[in-house]
Amino acid sequence: MSEHLYIVAYDISCPKRWRRVFKLMKGYGEWLQLSVFQCRLSRQRHAELVALLDGIIHHEHDHVVTMEVGLADKISPKVTSLGKDYEPVAREPVIV
Incomplete structure (x- = not known):
């Protein structure tokens, strides 16, 4: 099963919905900034995330x-990061 690297950004107008989206995203990827996550997802997990959002x-x-961004195992994103270090999200086991 191939995984792709995704950057997910969101602008949610209601704080209650923002918190729900933030909690959901923590289960799918790695938090980068306030409303930005990087996710390593299969096509199925991506479709599941989009449906839930x-x-x-x-x-x-x-x-x-x-x-x-591309295939997670083959992409090497070119990122300029000021402040904290940037590390592409690593492959980790998914607990269901």
Whole structure:
């Protein structure tokens, strides 16, 4: 099963919904900044995440963007990081 690296960014207008999205995202990826995560996902897990986010957000007020960077094992993202060090998310076991 191949995994792809995704960057997920979101702008949620309601603090309650923002917290729900943040908690959900912690189960799918690694937190980078306030509303930005990097995720290493199979196509199935990506579709699952999108469906769950779709059920949480209000489409008139909120915005979620997922950007596919490429195959997680073959991509070496070129990132300029000021402050904290940046490390691409590593492959880890998924506990279901």
